[in-house]
Amino acid sequence: xNEFYITVGYLKTLFEQDTDVHTILHGSKLADINKKNxxxxxxxxxxxxxxxxxxxxxxxxxxxxxxxxxxKEMVTDKWVGNDNELDNLNTCHAILNRLIxxxxxxxxxxxxxxxxxxxxxxIIFEDMNLLDGWRTExxxxxxxNKINVC
Numbered sequence: 001x002n003e004f005y006i007t008v009g010y011l012k013t014l015f016e017q018d019t020d021v022h023t024i025l026h027g028s029k030l031a032d033i034n035k036k037n038x039x040x041x042x043x044x045x046x047x048x049x050x051x052x053x054x055x056x057x058x059x060x061x062x063x064x065x066x067x068x069x070x071x072k073e074m075v076t077d078k079w080v081g082n083d084n085e086l087d088n089l090n091t092c093h094a095i096l097n098r099l100i101x102x103x104x105x106x107x108x109x110x111x112x113x114x115x116x117x118x119x120x121x122x123i124i125f126e127d128m129n130l131l132d133g134w135r136t137e138x139x140x141x142x143x144x145n146k147i148n149v150c
Contacts, residue, residue, distance in 0.1 A: 002145070003058075003142045003143075006110050006112070007110070007112055007140055007142050010108060010110055010112055011062070011138075011140075012044070014099055014103070015044075015095075015099070018042075018095055020040055020091055020095050021042045021064070022037075022038035022040060022041070023037045023038050023041045023042070024041075024044070025042070025043045026044045027043075027045065039067045040066040040088075040091055040092055041063075041131075042062070042063070042064050043062070043063040043065070044060055044061075044062055045061045045063075046058060046059070047059045047060060047061055051144060054143060055143060055144055056142050056143075057115065057139060058139070058140050058142075059138070059140075060138045061135060061137055062096065062135070063123065063133060063134070063135040064092035064096055064133045065092060065131040065133030066084075066092055066131070066132060067088075067130055067131060068084060068088060068130040068132055069083060088132035089122060089133065089134070092134050093120065093134055096120055096134050100114065100118055100136075100138075103138065103140070110142060111142060111143050112140055112141070112142045113141050113142075114138060116139040118138055119136060119137075120134045120136045121135050123135055
């Protein structure tokens, strides 16, 4: 049963193809503990799975974040401010938009399908580590290559 490896590998491949993504992570918590990470980061965490009707379904939390940078120059534009928060939100939203668009096409060798309409929630200054971006949940299904129990 390789459905999990196939599905998570496909997500990783889609992120690798995105020129805006520089680091791809997985795990239970998004923690920027590696100072060598290059931003923006894409983070994938599996949340659940169920098996029915010949399909294996997975729910993933997907997060894209970029690091907030501050300018030392005096800024008079109160809308833009002296940081790149809006740029981070724009870039990270575009990354997830491209990912969701590709998953919606259902055009892959593994027959992986997006089965929900993802809702993106903004991340502003996540965990006080100066990260901005977006998080969403993706529900993906893949045909079940059942294990023969006979």
